Amino acid sequence: MAVTSGTAGVRRPRPTLEEVAAYAQVSRATVSRVINGSPRVSPEARAAVERAVERLGYVANSAARSLVTQRTDSIALVVSEPDVRVFAEPFFGGIVRGASQELTAAGKQLVLIMAQSEGDRDRVERYVGGGHADAVLLLSLHGADPLPAAFARAGVPTVIGGRPLSGAELPYVDVDNRGGARDAVSYLLEQGRTQVATIAGPQDHCAGVDRLSGYRDALGPRRYRRSLIAYGTYGQQSGEQAMADLLERGPRLDAVFAASDLMAVGALRALRKAGRRVPDDVALVGFDDLDLATMTEPALTTVRQPTVEMGRQMASLVLALAERPHAPRARGLILPTELVTRQSA
Amino acid sequence: MAVTSGTAGVRRPRPTLEEVAAYAQVSRATVSRVINGSPRVSPEARAAVERAVERLGYVANSAARSLVTQRTDSIALVVSEPDVRVFAEPFFGGIVRGASQELTAAGKQLVLIMAQSEGDRDRVERYVGGGHADAVLLLSLHGADPLPAAFARAGVPTVIGGRPLSGAELPYVDVDNRGGARDAVSYLLEQGRTQVATIAGPQDHCAGVDRLSGYRDALGPRRYRRSLIAYGTYGQQSGEQAMADLLERGPRLDAVFAASDLMAVGALRALRKAGRRVPDDVALVGFDDLDLATMTEPALTTVRQPTVEMGRQMASLVLALAERPHAPRARGLILPTELVTRQSA
DNA sequence: CCCACATGTGAGAGCGCTCTCACGGAGAGC
DNA sequence: GCTCTCCGTGAGAGCGCTCTCACATGTGGG
Secondary structure (H helix, E strand, C coil), rough: CCCCCCCCCCCCCCHHHHHHHHHHCEEEHHHHHHCCCCCCHHHHHHHHHHHHHHHHHCCCHHHHHHHHHHCCCCEEEEEEECHHHHHHHHHHHHHHHHHHHHHHCCCEEEEEEEEHHHHHHHHHHHHHCCCCCEEEEEEEECCCCCCHHHHHHHHHEEEEECCCCCCCCEEEEECCCHHHHHHHHHHHHCCCCCCEEEEEECCHHHHHHHHHHHHHHCCCCCCCCHHHHCCCCCCCCHHHHHHHHHHHHCCCCEEEEECHHHHHHHHHHHHHCCCCCCCCCCECCCCCHHHHHHHCCCCCCEEEEEEHHHHHHHHHHHHHHHHCCCCCCEEEEEEEEEECCCCCC | CCCCEEEECCCCCCCCCHHHHHHHHCHHHHHHHHHHHCCCCCHHHHHHHHHHHHHCCCCCHHHHHHHHHCCCEEEEEEEEEECHHHHCCCCCCCHHHHHHHHHHHCCEEEEEEEEHHHHHHHHHHHHHHHHCCECCCCCCECCCCCHHHHHHCCCEEEEEEEECCCCCCCCEEECHHHHHHHHHHHHHHCCCCCCCEEEEEECCCHHHHHHHHHHHHHHCCCCHHHHHEEEEECCCCCCCCCCCHHHHHHHCEEEEEEEEHHHHHHHHHHHHCCCCCEEEEEEEEEECCHHHHHHHCCCEEEECCCHHHHHHHHHHHHHHHHHHHCCCCCCCCEECCEEECCCCC
16 A cells, blocks of 8 residues: 655545445444444444544544534633733643643543633633533632633533632632641741731732631731731732831731742842841741742742642533532532741741 | 523523524525625625624534534644643743734634643544644654654644754744854853853753754854863753852853753852852853743843744744645744843853 | 626535434344 | 344434525616
């Protein structure tokens, strides 16, 4: 037989079920049964079909299949986040990997959809509402996002990553932001620190609120003072600024819990500028466990999030949801965090 | 009219072309024409159809459309890279964003496919070979990957990100690694440095080789000594180790070009340990321009890669390729890098 | 007045698959 | 020997769309 033509772009038309059936001397229905693993096929027919499939290089046409089954076997991961930074963060990467693993194992494909701007929303709504995906994993970190409600309305099985602050009652998977923050602050207290400040994140989404709540939890009956709470926007700069403010307002502080590693890095710089030694004068704990945390001087004690596991759980939950929409199940799933102690506290 | 039922999971069957046609009192063909923007429709018919579409919330069924058009309007981004780290890097994120922008503008969807392990390859090959995507953007950083050849064989329009070291003659888009390295080293020489060392990356893929070539280019007729070249694996640790080696082999060196920012950070640490001041005693330049580069002390002078632009160009090239496979065009596209000077050199 | 031609429209085929249904034959039970 | 199952199989409908083709109508030129 002749070698496959080397000419790129000349796509030999792909064989159809019909052709496989002809080659295997059986009917289209039998080939379909073999392809889909039906037990109702004789060993001989099965063998003949398998040979034909192998020989002709048959791959099922997904469009035709979807048309009749009303499934696409693909799950959309919608990233509704204007900030570019999502990709730089291990958070996103971990979720993609976890979800990808789980979905691949179930024979589904991950379709990545970005909704960066307001205008993208329409496109995404139409895409999902139009049934291009069987289900949705939604990464929407900020407050008043219309997409959750839109998906709920369209009746598309949806799982949200990160507990939504309010709104649509969709199932979610989140990490234990509150518990992680509590652990971090408790650890600082156990180390004998008494004036524990915090650089909190923005309070317009759940993680920011929860991490601040965790801080309060840990302080418990002890009084905490307003002057020991500053707010940042997760970035390094904002952390540096916030730390400078804190030092001014409460010069006697001896520990800081920053709600992100980047803010912790900023805080580190502000502390250095102010001549405070870390951890001797001021102990510092971050949140996220970025690679960066190992590279600072001193290396950062921080709270690690199980991002891969989160992606995996989101995927597995949405698959279950698509399978049996009405089975009883918990609305949310909270995954534990872990305190990683290094040199900064 | 009644409010939409709040019961999640109860998907009202989506309206079909047929129903829209009935509602608008025209034929299926006319609705199709309106949907697809044909000019051969009277204003009245168009208006009636648009009203019906609006009213019924019609969204075309993509499976049915694909079945007849033989297009899926989705482009696969295949990440063939076992290393988990891809996601943490701005490289990947930039490409995704650039490609996503460009494809969205062209009405295409980005389908993300991960091929982490050897076993995934089969799955991916079948997926793409099976025509689930109209074209492929391939991110395959390491040497002997069978996927490029497989896609070429299948005749699927494919663009590779990063110039392949060898193998299949597929079109590619890359950043000017060689030129970037050359610029960095030239800059060091212009600053009066005479003993310029380099920490090169792995030589099993193109970027690593090119950055080392750029180093050699800049040194030009000047002799460079083997003892001033060390190799790392892009990671921080490897950079620290390589720097320590370099200091041992060539204690008089007064500048270092590291082929990645992470290695530069490692080098920074090694230099500090050795008591060398940066940039006073030893000037240091990295490559990548990670966020990290602004956070070190001193901040890192480094080479920035136009990753978003690269994603955009890859997408636009693959779209052109899918459109007119045989139009004459350059095989590769090299995008310029930019030297960002900060404090380390 | 008839023909040529452009223009908007609808009928209908068919994309490649799944799945229901009916059918023939083999084996079991009477 | 006859019916009754059960099993493997094939015929055929139909998923929702696009697109070709033919048709009706309107317009202008000979």
